[in-house]
Amino acid sequence: MLDAQSATAAPPIIRREEYRAPDWLVPEVELDFALDPAATRIKARFHVTRNGAHHRPLRLDGDGLTALSVTIDGAADDDAWRMAGDDLLIDLSGESHLIETEVEISPQANTQLMGLYASTGMLCTQCEPEGFRRITFFPDRPDILSRYTVRLEADKARFPVLLSNGDLVGSGDLDGGRHFARWVDPFPKPTYLFALVAADLKANVDQFATMSGRNVKLAIWVAEADLPKTGHAMAALKASMAWDEKVYGREYDLGEFNIVAVADFNFGAMENKSLNIFNSRYVLADPETATDADFDAVAGVVAHEYFHNWSGNRVTCRDWFQLSLKEGFTVFRDQAFSADQGSPAVKRIEDVRGLRAAQFPEDAGPLAHPIRPESYIEISNFYTATVYNKGAEIIRMLHTMLGPQRFRAGTDLYFTRHDGTAATCEDFVLAMEEASGVDLSRFRLWYSQAGTPRVKATLTHEAASGRAHLTLEQSVPATPGQPDKQPMPIPLRLDLFGEKTQRSFGGERLVMLDDDRLDVTFEGIGERPVLSINRGFSAPVIIETDRSAADLAFLSAHDDDPFARYEAMQQLMLDTLVGSVANGKADHGPVIEAVQRTLTDPMLDSAFIGEAVLLPSEGFIGDQMLVVDPQAIHQAREALRRDLGTTLSDAWRDAYDRSRANRFEQTPQAKGARRLRNVSLGFMMAGKATDVPGIAKDQFDAADNMTDRQGALGILSNVYAPERDAAFSDFYARYRDNGLVLDKWFTTQALSVRPDTIDQVIDLADHPDFTLNNPNRLRSLVGALSANQLVFHDPSGRGYRFLADMVLAVDKLNPQTAAKLVPPLGRWRRFGETAQTAMRAELERIVSTPGLSKDVFEQVSKSLV
Template sequence: MRTEQPKVIHLKDYQAPEYLIDETHLTFELHEDRTLVHAQLVMRRNPQQPAGKLPPLELHGQELELISLALDDRELGLGDYQVSADTLTLQPTAERFVIDSSVVIHPERNTALEGLYKSGKMFCTQCEAEGFRKITYYLDRPDVMSTFTTTVSADKQRYPILLSNGNPLASGEEDDGRHWATWEDPFRKPAYLFALVAGDLWCVEDSFTTLSGREVALRIYVEPENIDKCQHAMDSLKRSMKWDEEVYGREYDLDIFMIVAVNDFNMGAMENKGLNIFNSSAVLARAETATDAAHQRVEAIVAHEYFHNWSGNRVTCRDWFQLSLKEGFTVFRDAGFSADMNSPTVKRIEDVAYLRTYQFAEDAGPMAHSVRPESFIEISNFYTLTVYEKGAEVVRMIQTLLGKDGFRKGSDLYFERHDGQAVTVDDFVKAMEDANGADLSQFKRWYSQAGTPRLAVSEEYDAAAQTYRLTFRQSCPPTPGQPSKQPFVIPVELGLLAADGSDLPLRLEGEAAAQGRSRVLAVTEAEQSFTFVDVAERPLPSLLRGFSAPVKLEFAYDRDQLMFLMQHDSDGFNRWEAGQQLSVQVLGELVGQHQRGEALAMDERLLAALRTLLGNESLDAAMVAEMLSLPSEAYLTELAEVADVDAIHAAREFARRRIAEALFEPLWQRYQANRAVSRATPYVATAEHFARRALQNIALSYLMLSEKAEVLEACLEQFDQADNMTERLTALAVLVNSPFAAERDQALAAFAEHFKDNPLVMDQWFSVQAGSPLPGGLERVRHLMNHPAFTLKNPNKVRALIGAFANQNLVNFHRADGSGYRFLADQVITLNAMNPQIASRLLAPLTRWRKYDAARQALMKHELERILASGELSSDVYEVVSKSLA
């Protein structure tokens, strides 16, 4: 068991570095049993520090074997420096000096996938957040920025491709079958953006001409068997570059932009300057092997990492507490890109559904933290939904308050003012203020206060005076370390609907004229009222249009009003949201019936609304698919004060079967019509085709609940004849969740045999089975862990099987005997020693133990305590477990 509590790092303790690194010159000698790293650091005293006696220089370093160390060409002896498990300390003798060091590291043993490691036969790096210290001794902090020159040497036959950041400078042969290449990055960057790749890789090449007329070489490197899966990523990259020029005025700055696909990677991708390293799942996509969702994910992640070239690389964060400065801002940017490439409304629906299901749960749990955290033990634990997704929502609110033109002025000023600097959230907000003459001081509470605000709204209509008053009351629950909160600035976009469904003109009391039919109100006080005048009839408010703020809205809509909004609201997001609220009310009623032991009976109004929806062929097919989707069990769990997993599952399954029964004919018609088009049309990865397949597949998922022979036949035809993974995988999933055991087993076997040599497709095969709510889920997962295609060493496999089971298969994971909890705890204990980052991320379902009944709480808490007592824990796992039990 751990005997020392890891050190807590606090934002308030930030101090500028004593020393800076102007130039970094690295030489890597790659061998199969070791790697030699030679580093020359050209350093100086930070001029921002007060003059006086030179302080000691403390460099970061972990798991390094020091071979030699020199200061200004003077070889240092053992008495000239001190080495600990995390640092190397020495005493400079001048304001400017050069450090030369040589170390031995072992990437071939590196299972944590931080620093330099091997993925299969390839050398690669992952240095964010603090992985560079596992490569050489360095000031491994984001506010130390340096130019880098990197030389890599390796066996030419095994590693013909040698890559690093920047532009290629020189290359050559050695006498012993080895070769070398030197790369130079002229832009100052922190060490976390360093990258190196060496391997036997093939390349897809293209080019892009920037607005100023420069030609940029584009290259995507993959292992030979994946060379036919790169075109979608390349097309996405070119679209991203064009979009960033047009929307943000940002032009790429190097002569070459490279992406490398890596099979073993803890994250989705990494924005290293000029050499982006991607999890292979985030770059490889072809119709036969990747779903529509995977194609859209590739497009979004390629855009995200490319956009980081400015929002993260050219302007980076001063310290890791400012992480959302680059991640939240860039998620906001990639969401805008994806919205423009596809359906803006559907993109918004997807983002909000994910945020409310998972980030709101994070806000309500023991790991709740503000967008800019005040402290952490392990920075890897703060690559969270709060920093990324809520951080993006905070940036979106700034745009909502300032308008798109004002936001663009602010971003232009931010990039111009801070190019080449490591800055803070305050610098970003200040640029927005200065560009628009705005005061965002109260708004910044979104960065410092944790939790999800609640916004309760009440109405009052005066027919005689023709006034309509909305009163807003905001509050925010206590979170760890923050028992009370001050009022936020909450932008509420709204409209008022007349009896015929049209938007009424909006004029507030005191205004000379109406200000449009949809507008933004800034709620800044704990309680605040707004009175609209010249309202000739009692309106129905459409509140929080486009989900204009990440809050929990409370307004007493009845079911008839929700049906009206579903049919008439001019805001597409709020039409969907009305359907979700109606479904939540109906499902909540069914949960209550189940808990009381009553026969389940569903409100027919939901069926009527869905029937109308299916009959309206003028609606976007993607929107129809989204509106047909019932709220997930995970979202219903998040809404519950005490989650009754079994009742939620029973209620939702009953509702699905009732919809399938009542709406069989329109569902069958829409399915057949869309499937006919699919059979006659080659696969295209465009929004229109995505929408058609989405509607076709959700219809099939309902229809299979009927257990009718003609539907089974259609499902098998789709599985056998589909020319794309979207249709094939959906057919497999509905078979796996059906009572047709023989057909299910045959389809699973055929799928595995056909795709056994494609790791990413096999990950989908694992996930389909791990997510099945049919009885015996845990036993299936245990069995699948012994499959030849599964290994705990690969993060994608772990997420596909263990993560899918614990996060998506709630009824099996939360079995009353606690076996699901024991299983997850066992995997965390095992992974703690292999890959602490993945181990800590797997813990999330157990950290929410307070959400469940007393018996499950005790079982989940026991497993957390068992993990804590299991031996020496990584700081990653220790932080999550200890905070969860506090």
């Protein structure tokens, strides 16, 4: 229970049902920046027009601004305006007025990294969701769409590059060593898409010819030393532009497109119109410093932010409750793009693994919310796996239900109808409905109901009649504020395979479960069938079946859907591990046989094998249990890994040797070989053979790429061996001046499962290279520890105390980043009594701290209710 002081200090709740159209519109705005790290002055000039019949004043949002002047229709009248907290209120009598303001801010003092701030010698902005109010007074909401003209002025020697949205229309030198640049963006946009950068950077410049024949100038701006690391991002940008034209018919609409890499950034990247600002980890990549996963992430994020030009910018959100309108749709688009660039099967496996690791626990915890939330205290807290990843799965279900042609017709209608407007999730679904002719009234439940549906599938077979009967039953669990749920429409791709013939009975079919129960009958089933269900993960649900270990092993060997084949193997492993935790022992034989069969199947590619033979994570195993026992889960998983490592020792070594690469290549085949090589090395280490630490160190030393080097380091991190200490020392000495790679050094140590890991993490928090000011560095240590289920839940409670200390320290600097650290503590109800007490005590300590931000207050208070 919250104490009285915390309860009375609770910030106001914003509710979706209370949305009201803006009182005043701002069609055009002119901004003039006199840039300086210590004291930047911003002049704003804009006309406002009354929206509807009302007499309410003009309210201009502000946050920490120093007002220097305010004029109305050219006159300075101090009686006409007043401050209401941080906001500026102006009483206006007419229908249209000219407003001019001048404010001063200090970018170098802005540790929140929202608004205009300084980072490694540059000035840059982050305005989503509500950072623009930290730059100048303005109605800072997504349904105010304005055309921007921006003039930037700065010291030329210090900031030779001046960038903003739109196209550059003028530039030149000024007296006193200063210079200016003038940018015009002809497309109306909300404040959250405004951006500027002033820096000393160099550009990788290229061009792209659009489908209508226009040439677009492309530039990726980085520190000069990082230019060689931008080639992959540029290739991904050009591929994204071509893909969006081909798949969605969407052409880029301006003469230039700029990307800037920033070291200090709360997010992955930001889709500001024509000036995308990126966390540098999603721009810079070369074999020496980036893993294959990093290369994939760069391509995926570049695509995501570019695709936002239409699904987010040209059509934006009416209000922040509609966030998944742009993010869920765009995640689906970037996932499809990435699948087309490599292995669709492996990409689908990676996406579902990420969904289950982050979103399923969110849906099952105190912070559960629909993809279109009903209320919030701080909107930054809803940049969640539910809004993004589950949102993408809901769009994917629409694609599955409608088919590619009708889905494309729906997106065409959506873009055409809402171009240049602020739309809602309902607008998107309505466009799909009208273009396809399919009634989606019940499908709308996916936007309003939280929780992960559970589907129970029961299959029976009548040998005499040749019929099989499948019964599907669904339930949607209660979540905070939603105790009772309606049945959801769930599209399930499924098939039946003959146990003896190993063949499909008639091929895959799509079944719609749109009620509590559905019975499906199959004819002509002449032998015992085995059920393959939710193929391709056609719906974000939990499937419960009575399939035996033999059935799952059969599917892991014979299913013709790659994801279903992977899923059968994972379910076989999961059932074995859950049984082991419950009973203290388990028969590892079926898993070992299935892994051996997969590992030695010549028809499977290395990338798929590397994914299929991995055991479920300790966190995912815990998600299957009513009460999570981290120590028992770790012991059960390690026992199975050890058995796999020893029993299949020769097979692992053979896989390791045959996937050895002579030189680095960024091809799907080479990436798959590296994946299998490192997975095999991990199982070899689990088998406890005495020569494996030496093999891992040899791989570390000889690696010509970061995937193999960090792979070896991660495997060595869990053992006590001189090779481990030498590898970590060498890694630090080699990369101590590269911030992104040094993040890997911190993370690898925080993910170790050695008993001394908690001590090492606490020591690393005092390391000279650790800082609370850089979100990447903070996540690399603190975020990694909280993801390490065994160590974070150390019975001493030191992991909980460490995380709470970090939350409180970071909240004073960067509330948005601090709030994102809270959820692991919020899952306290899932653990045993001792852990519950300790975790809850840390949450209560946080929430009772005076001066707590609303970002952290919301996360913690909801976790305690």
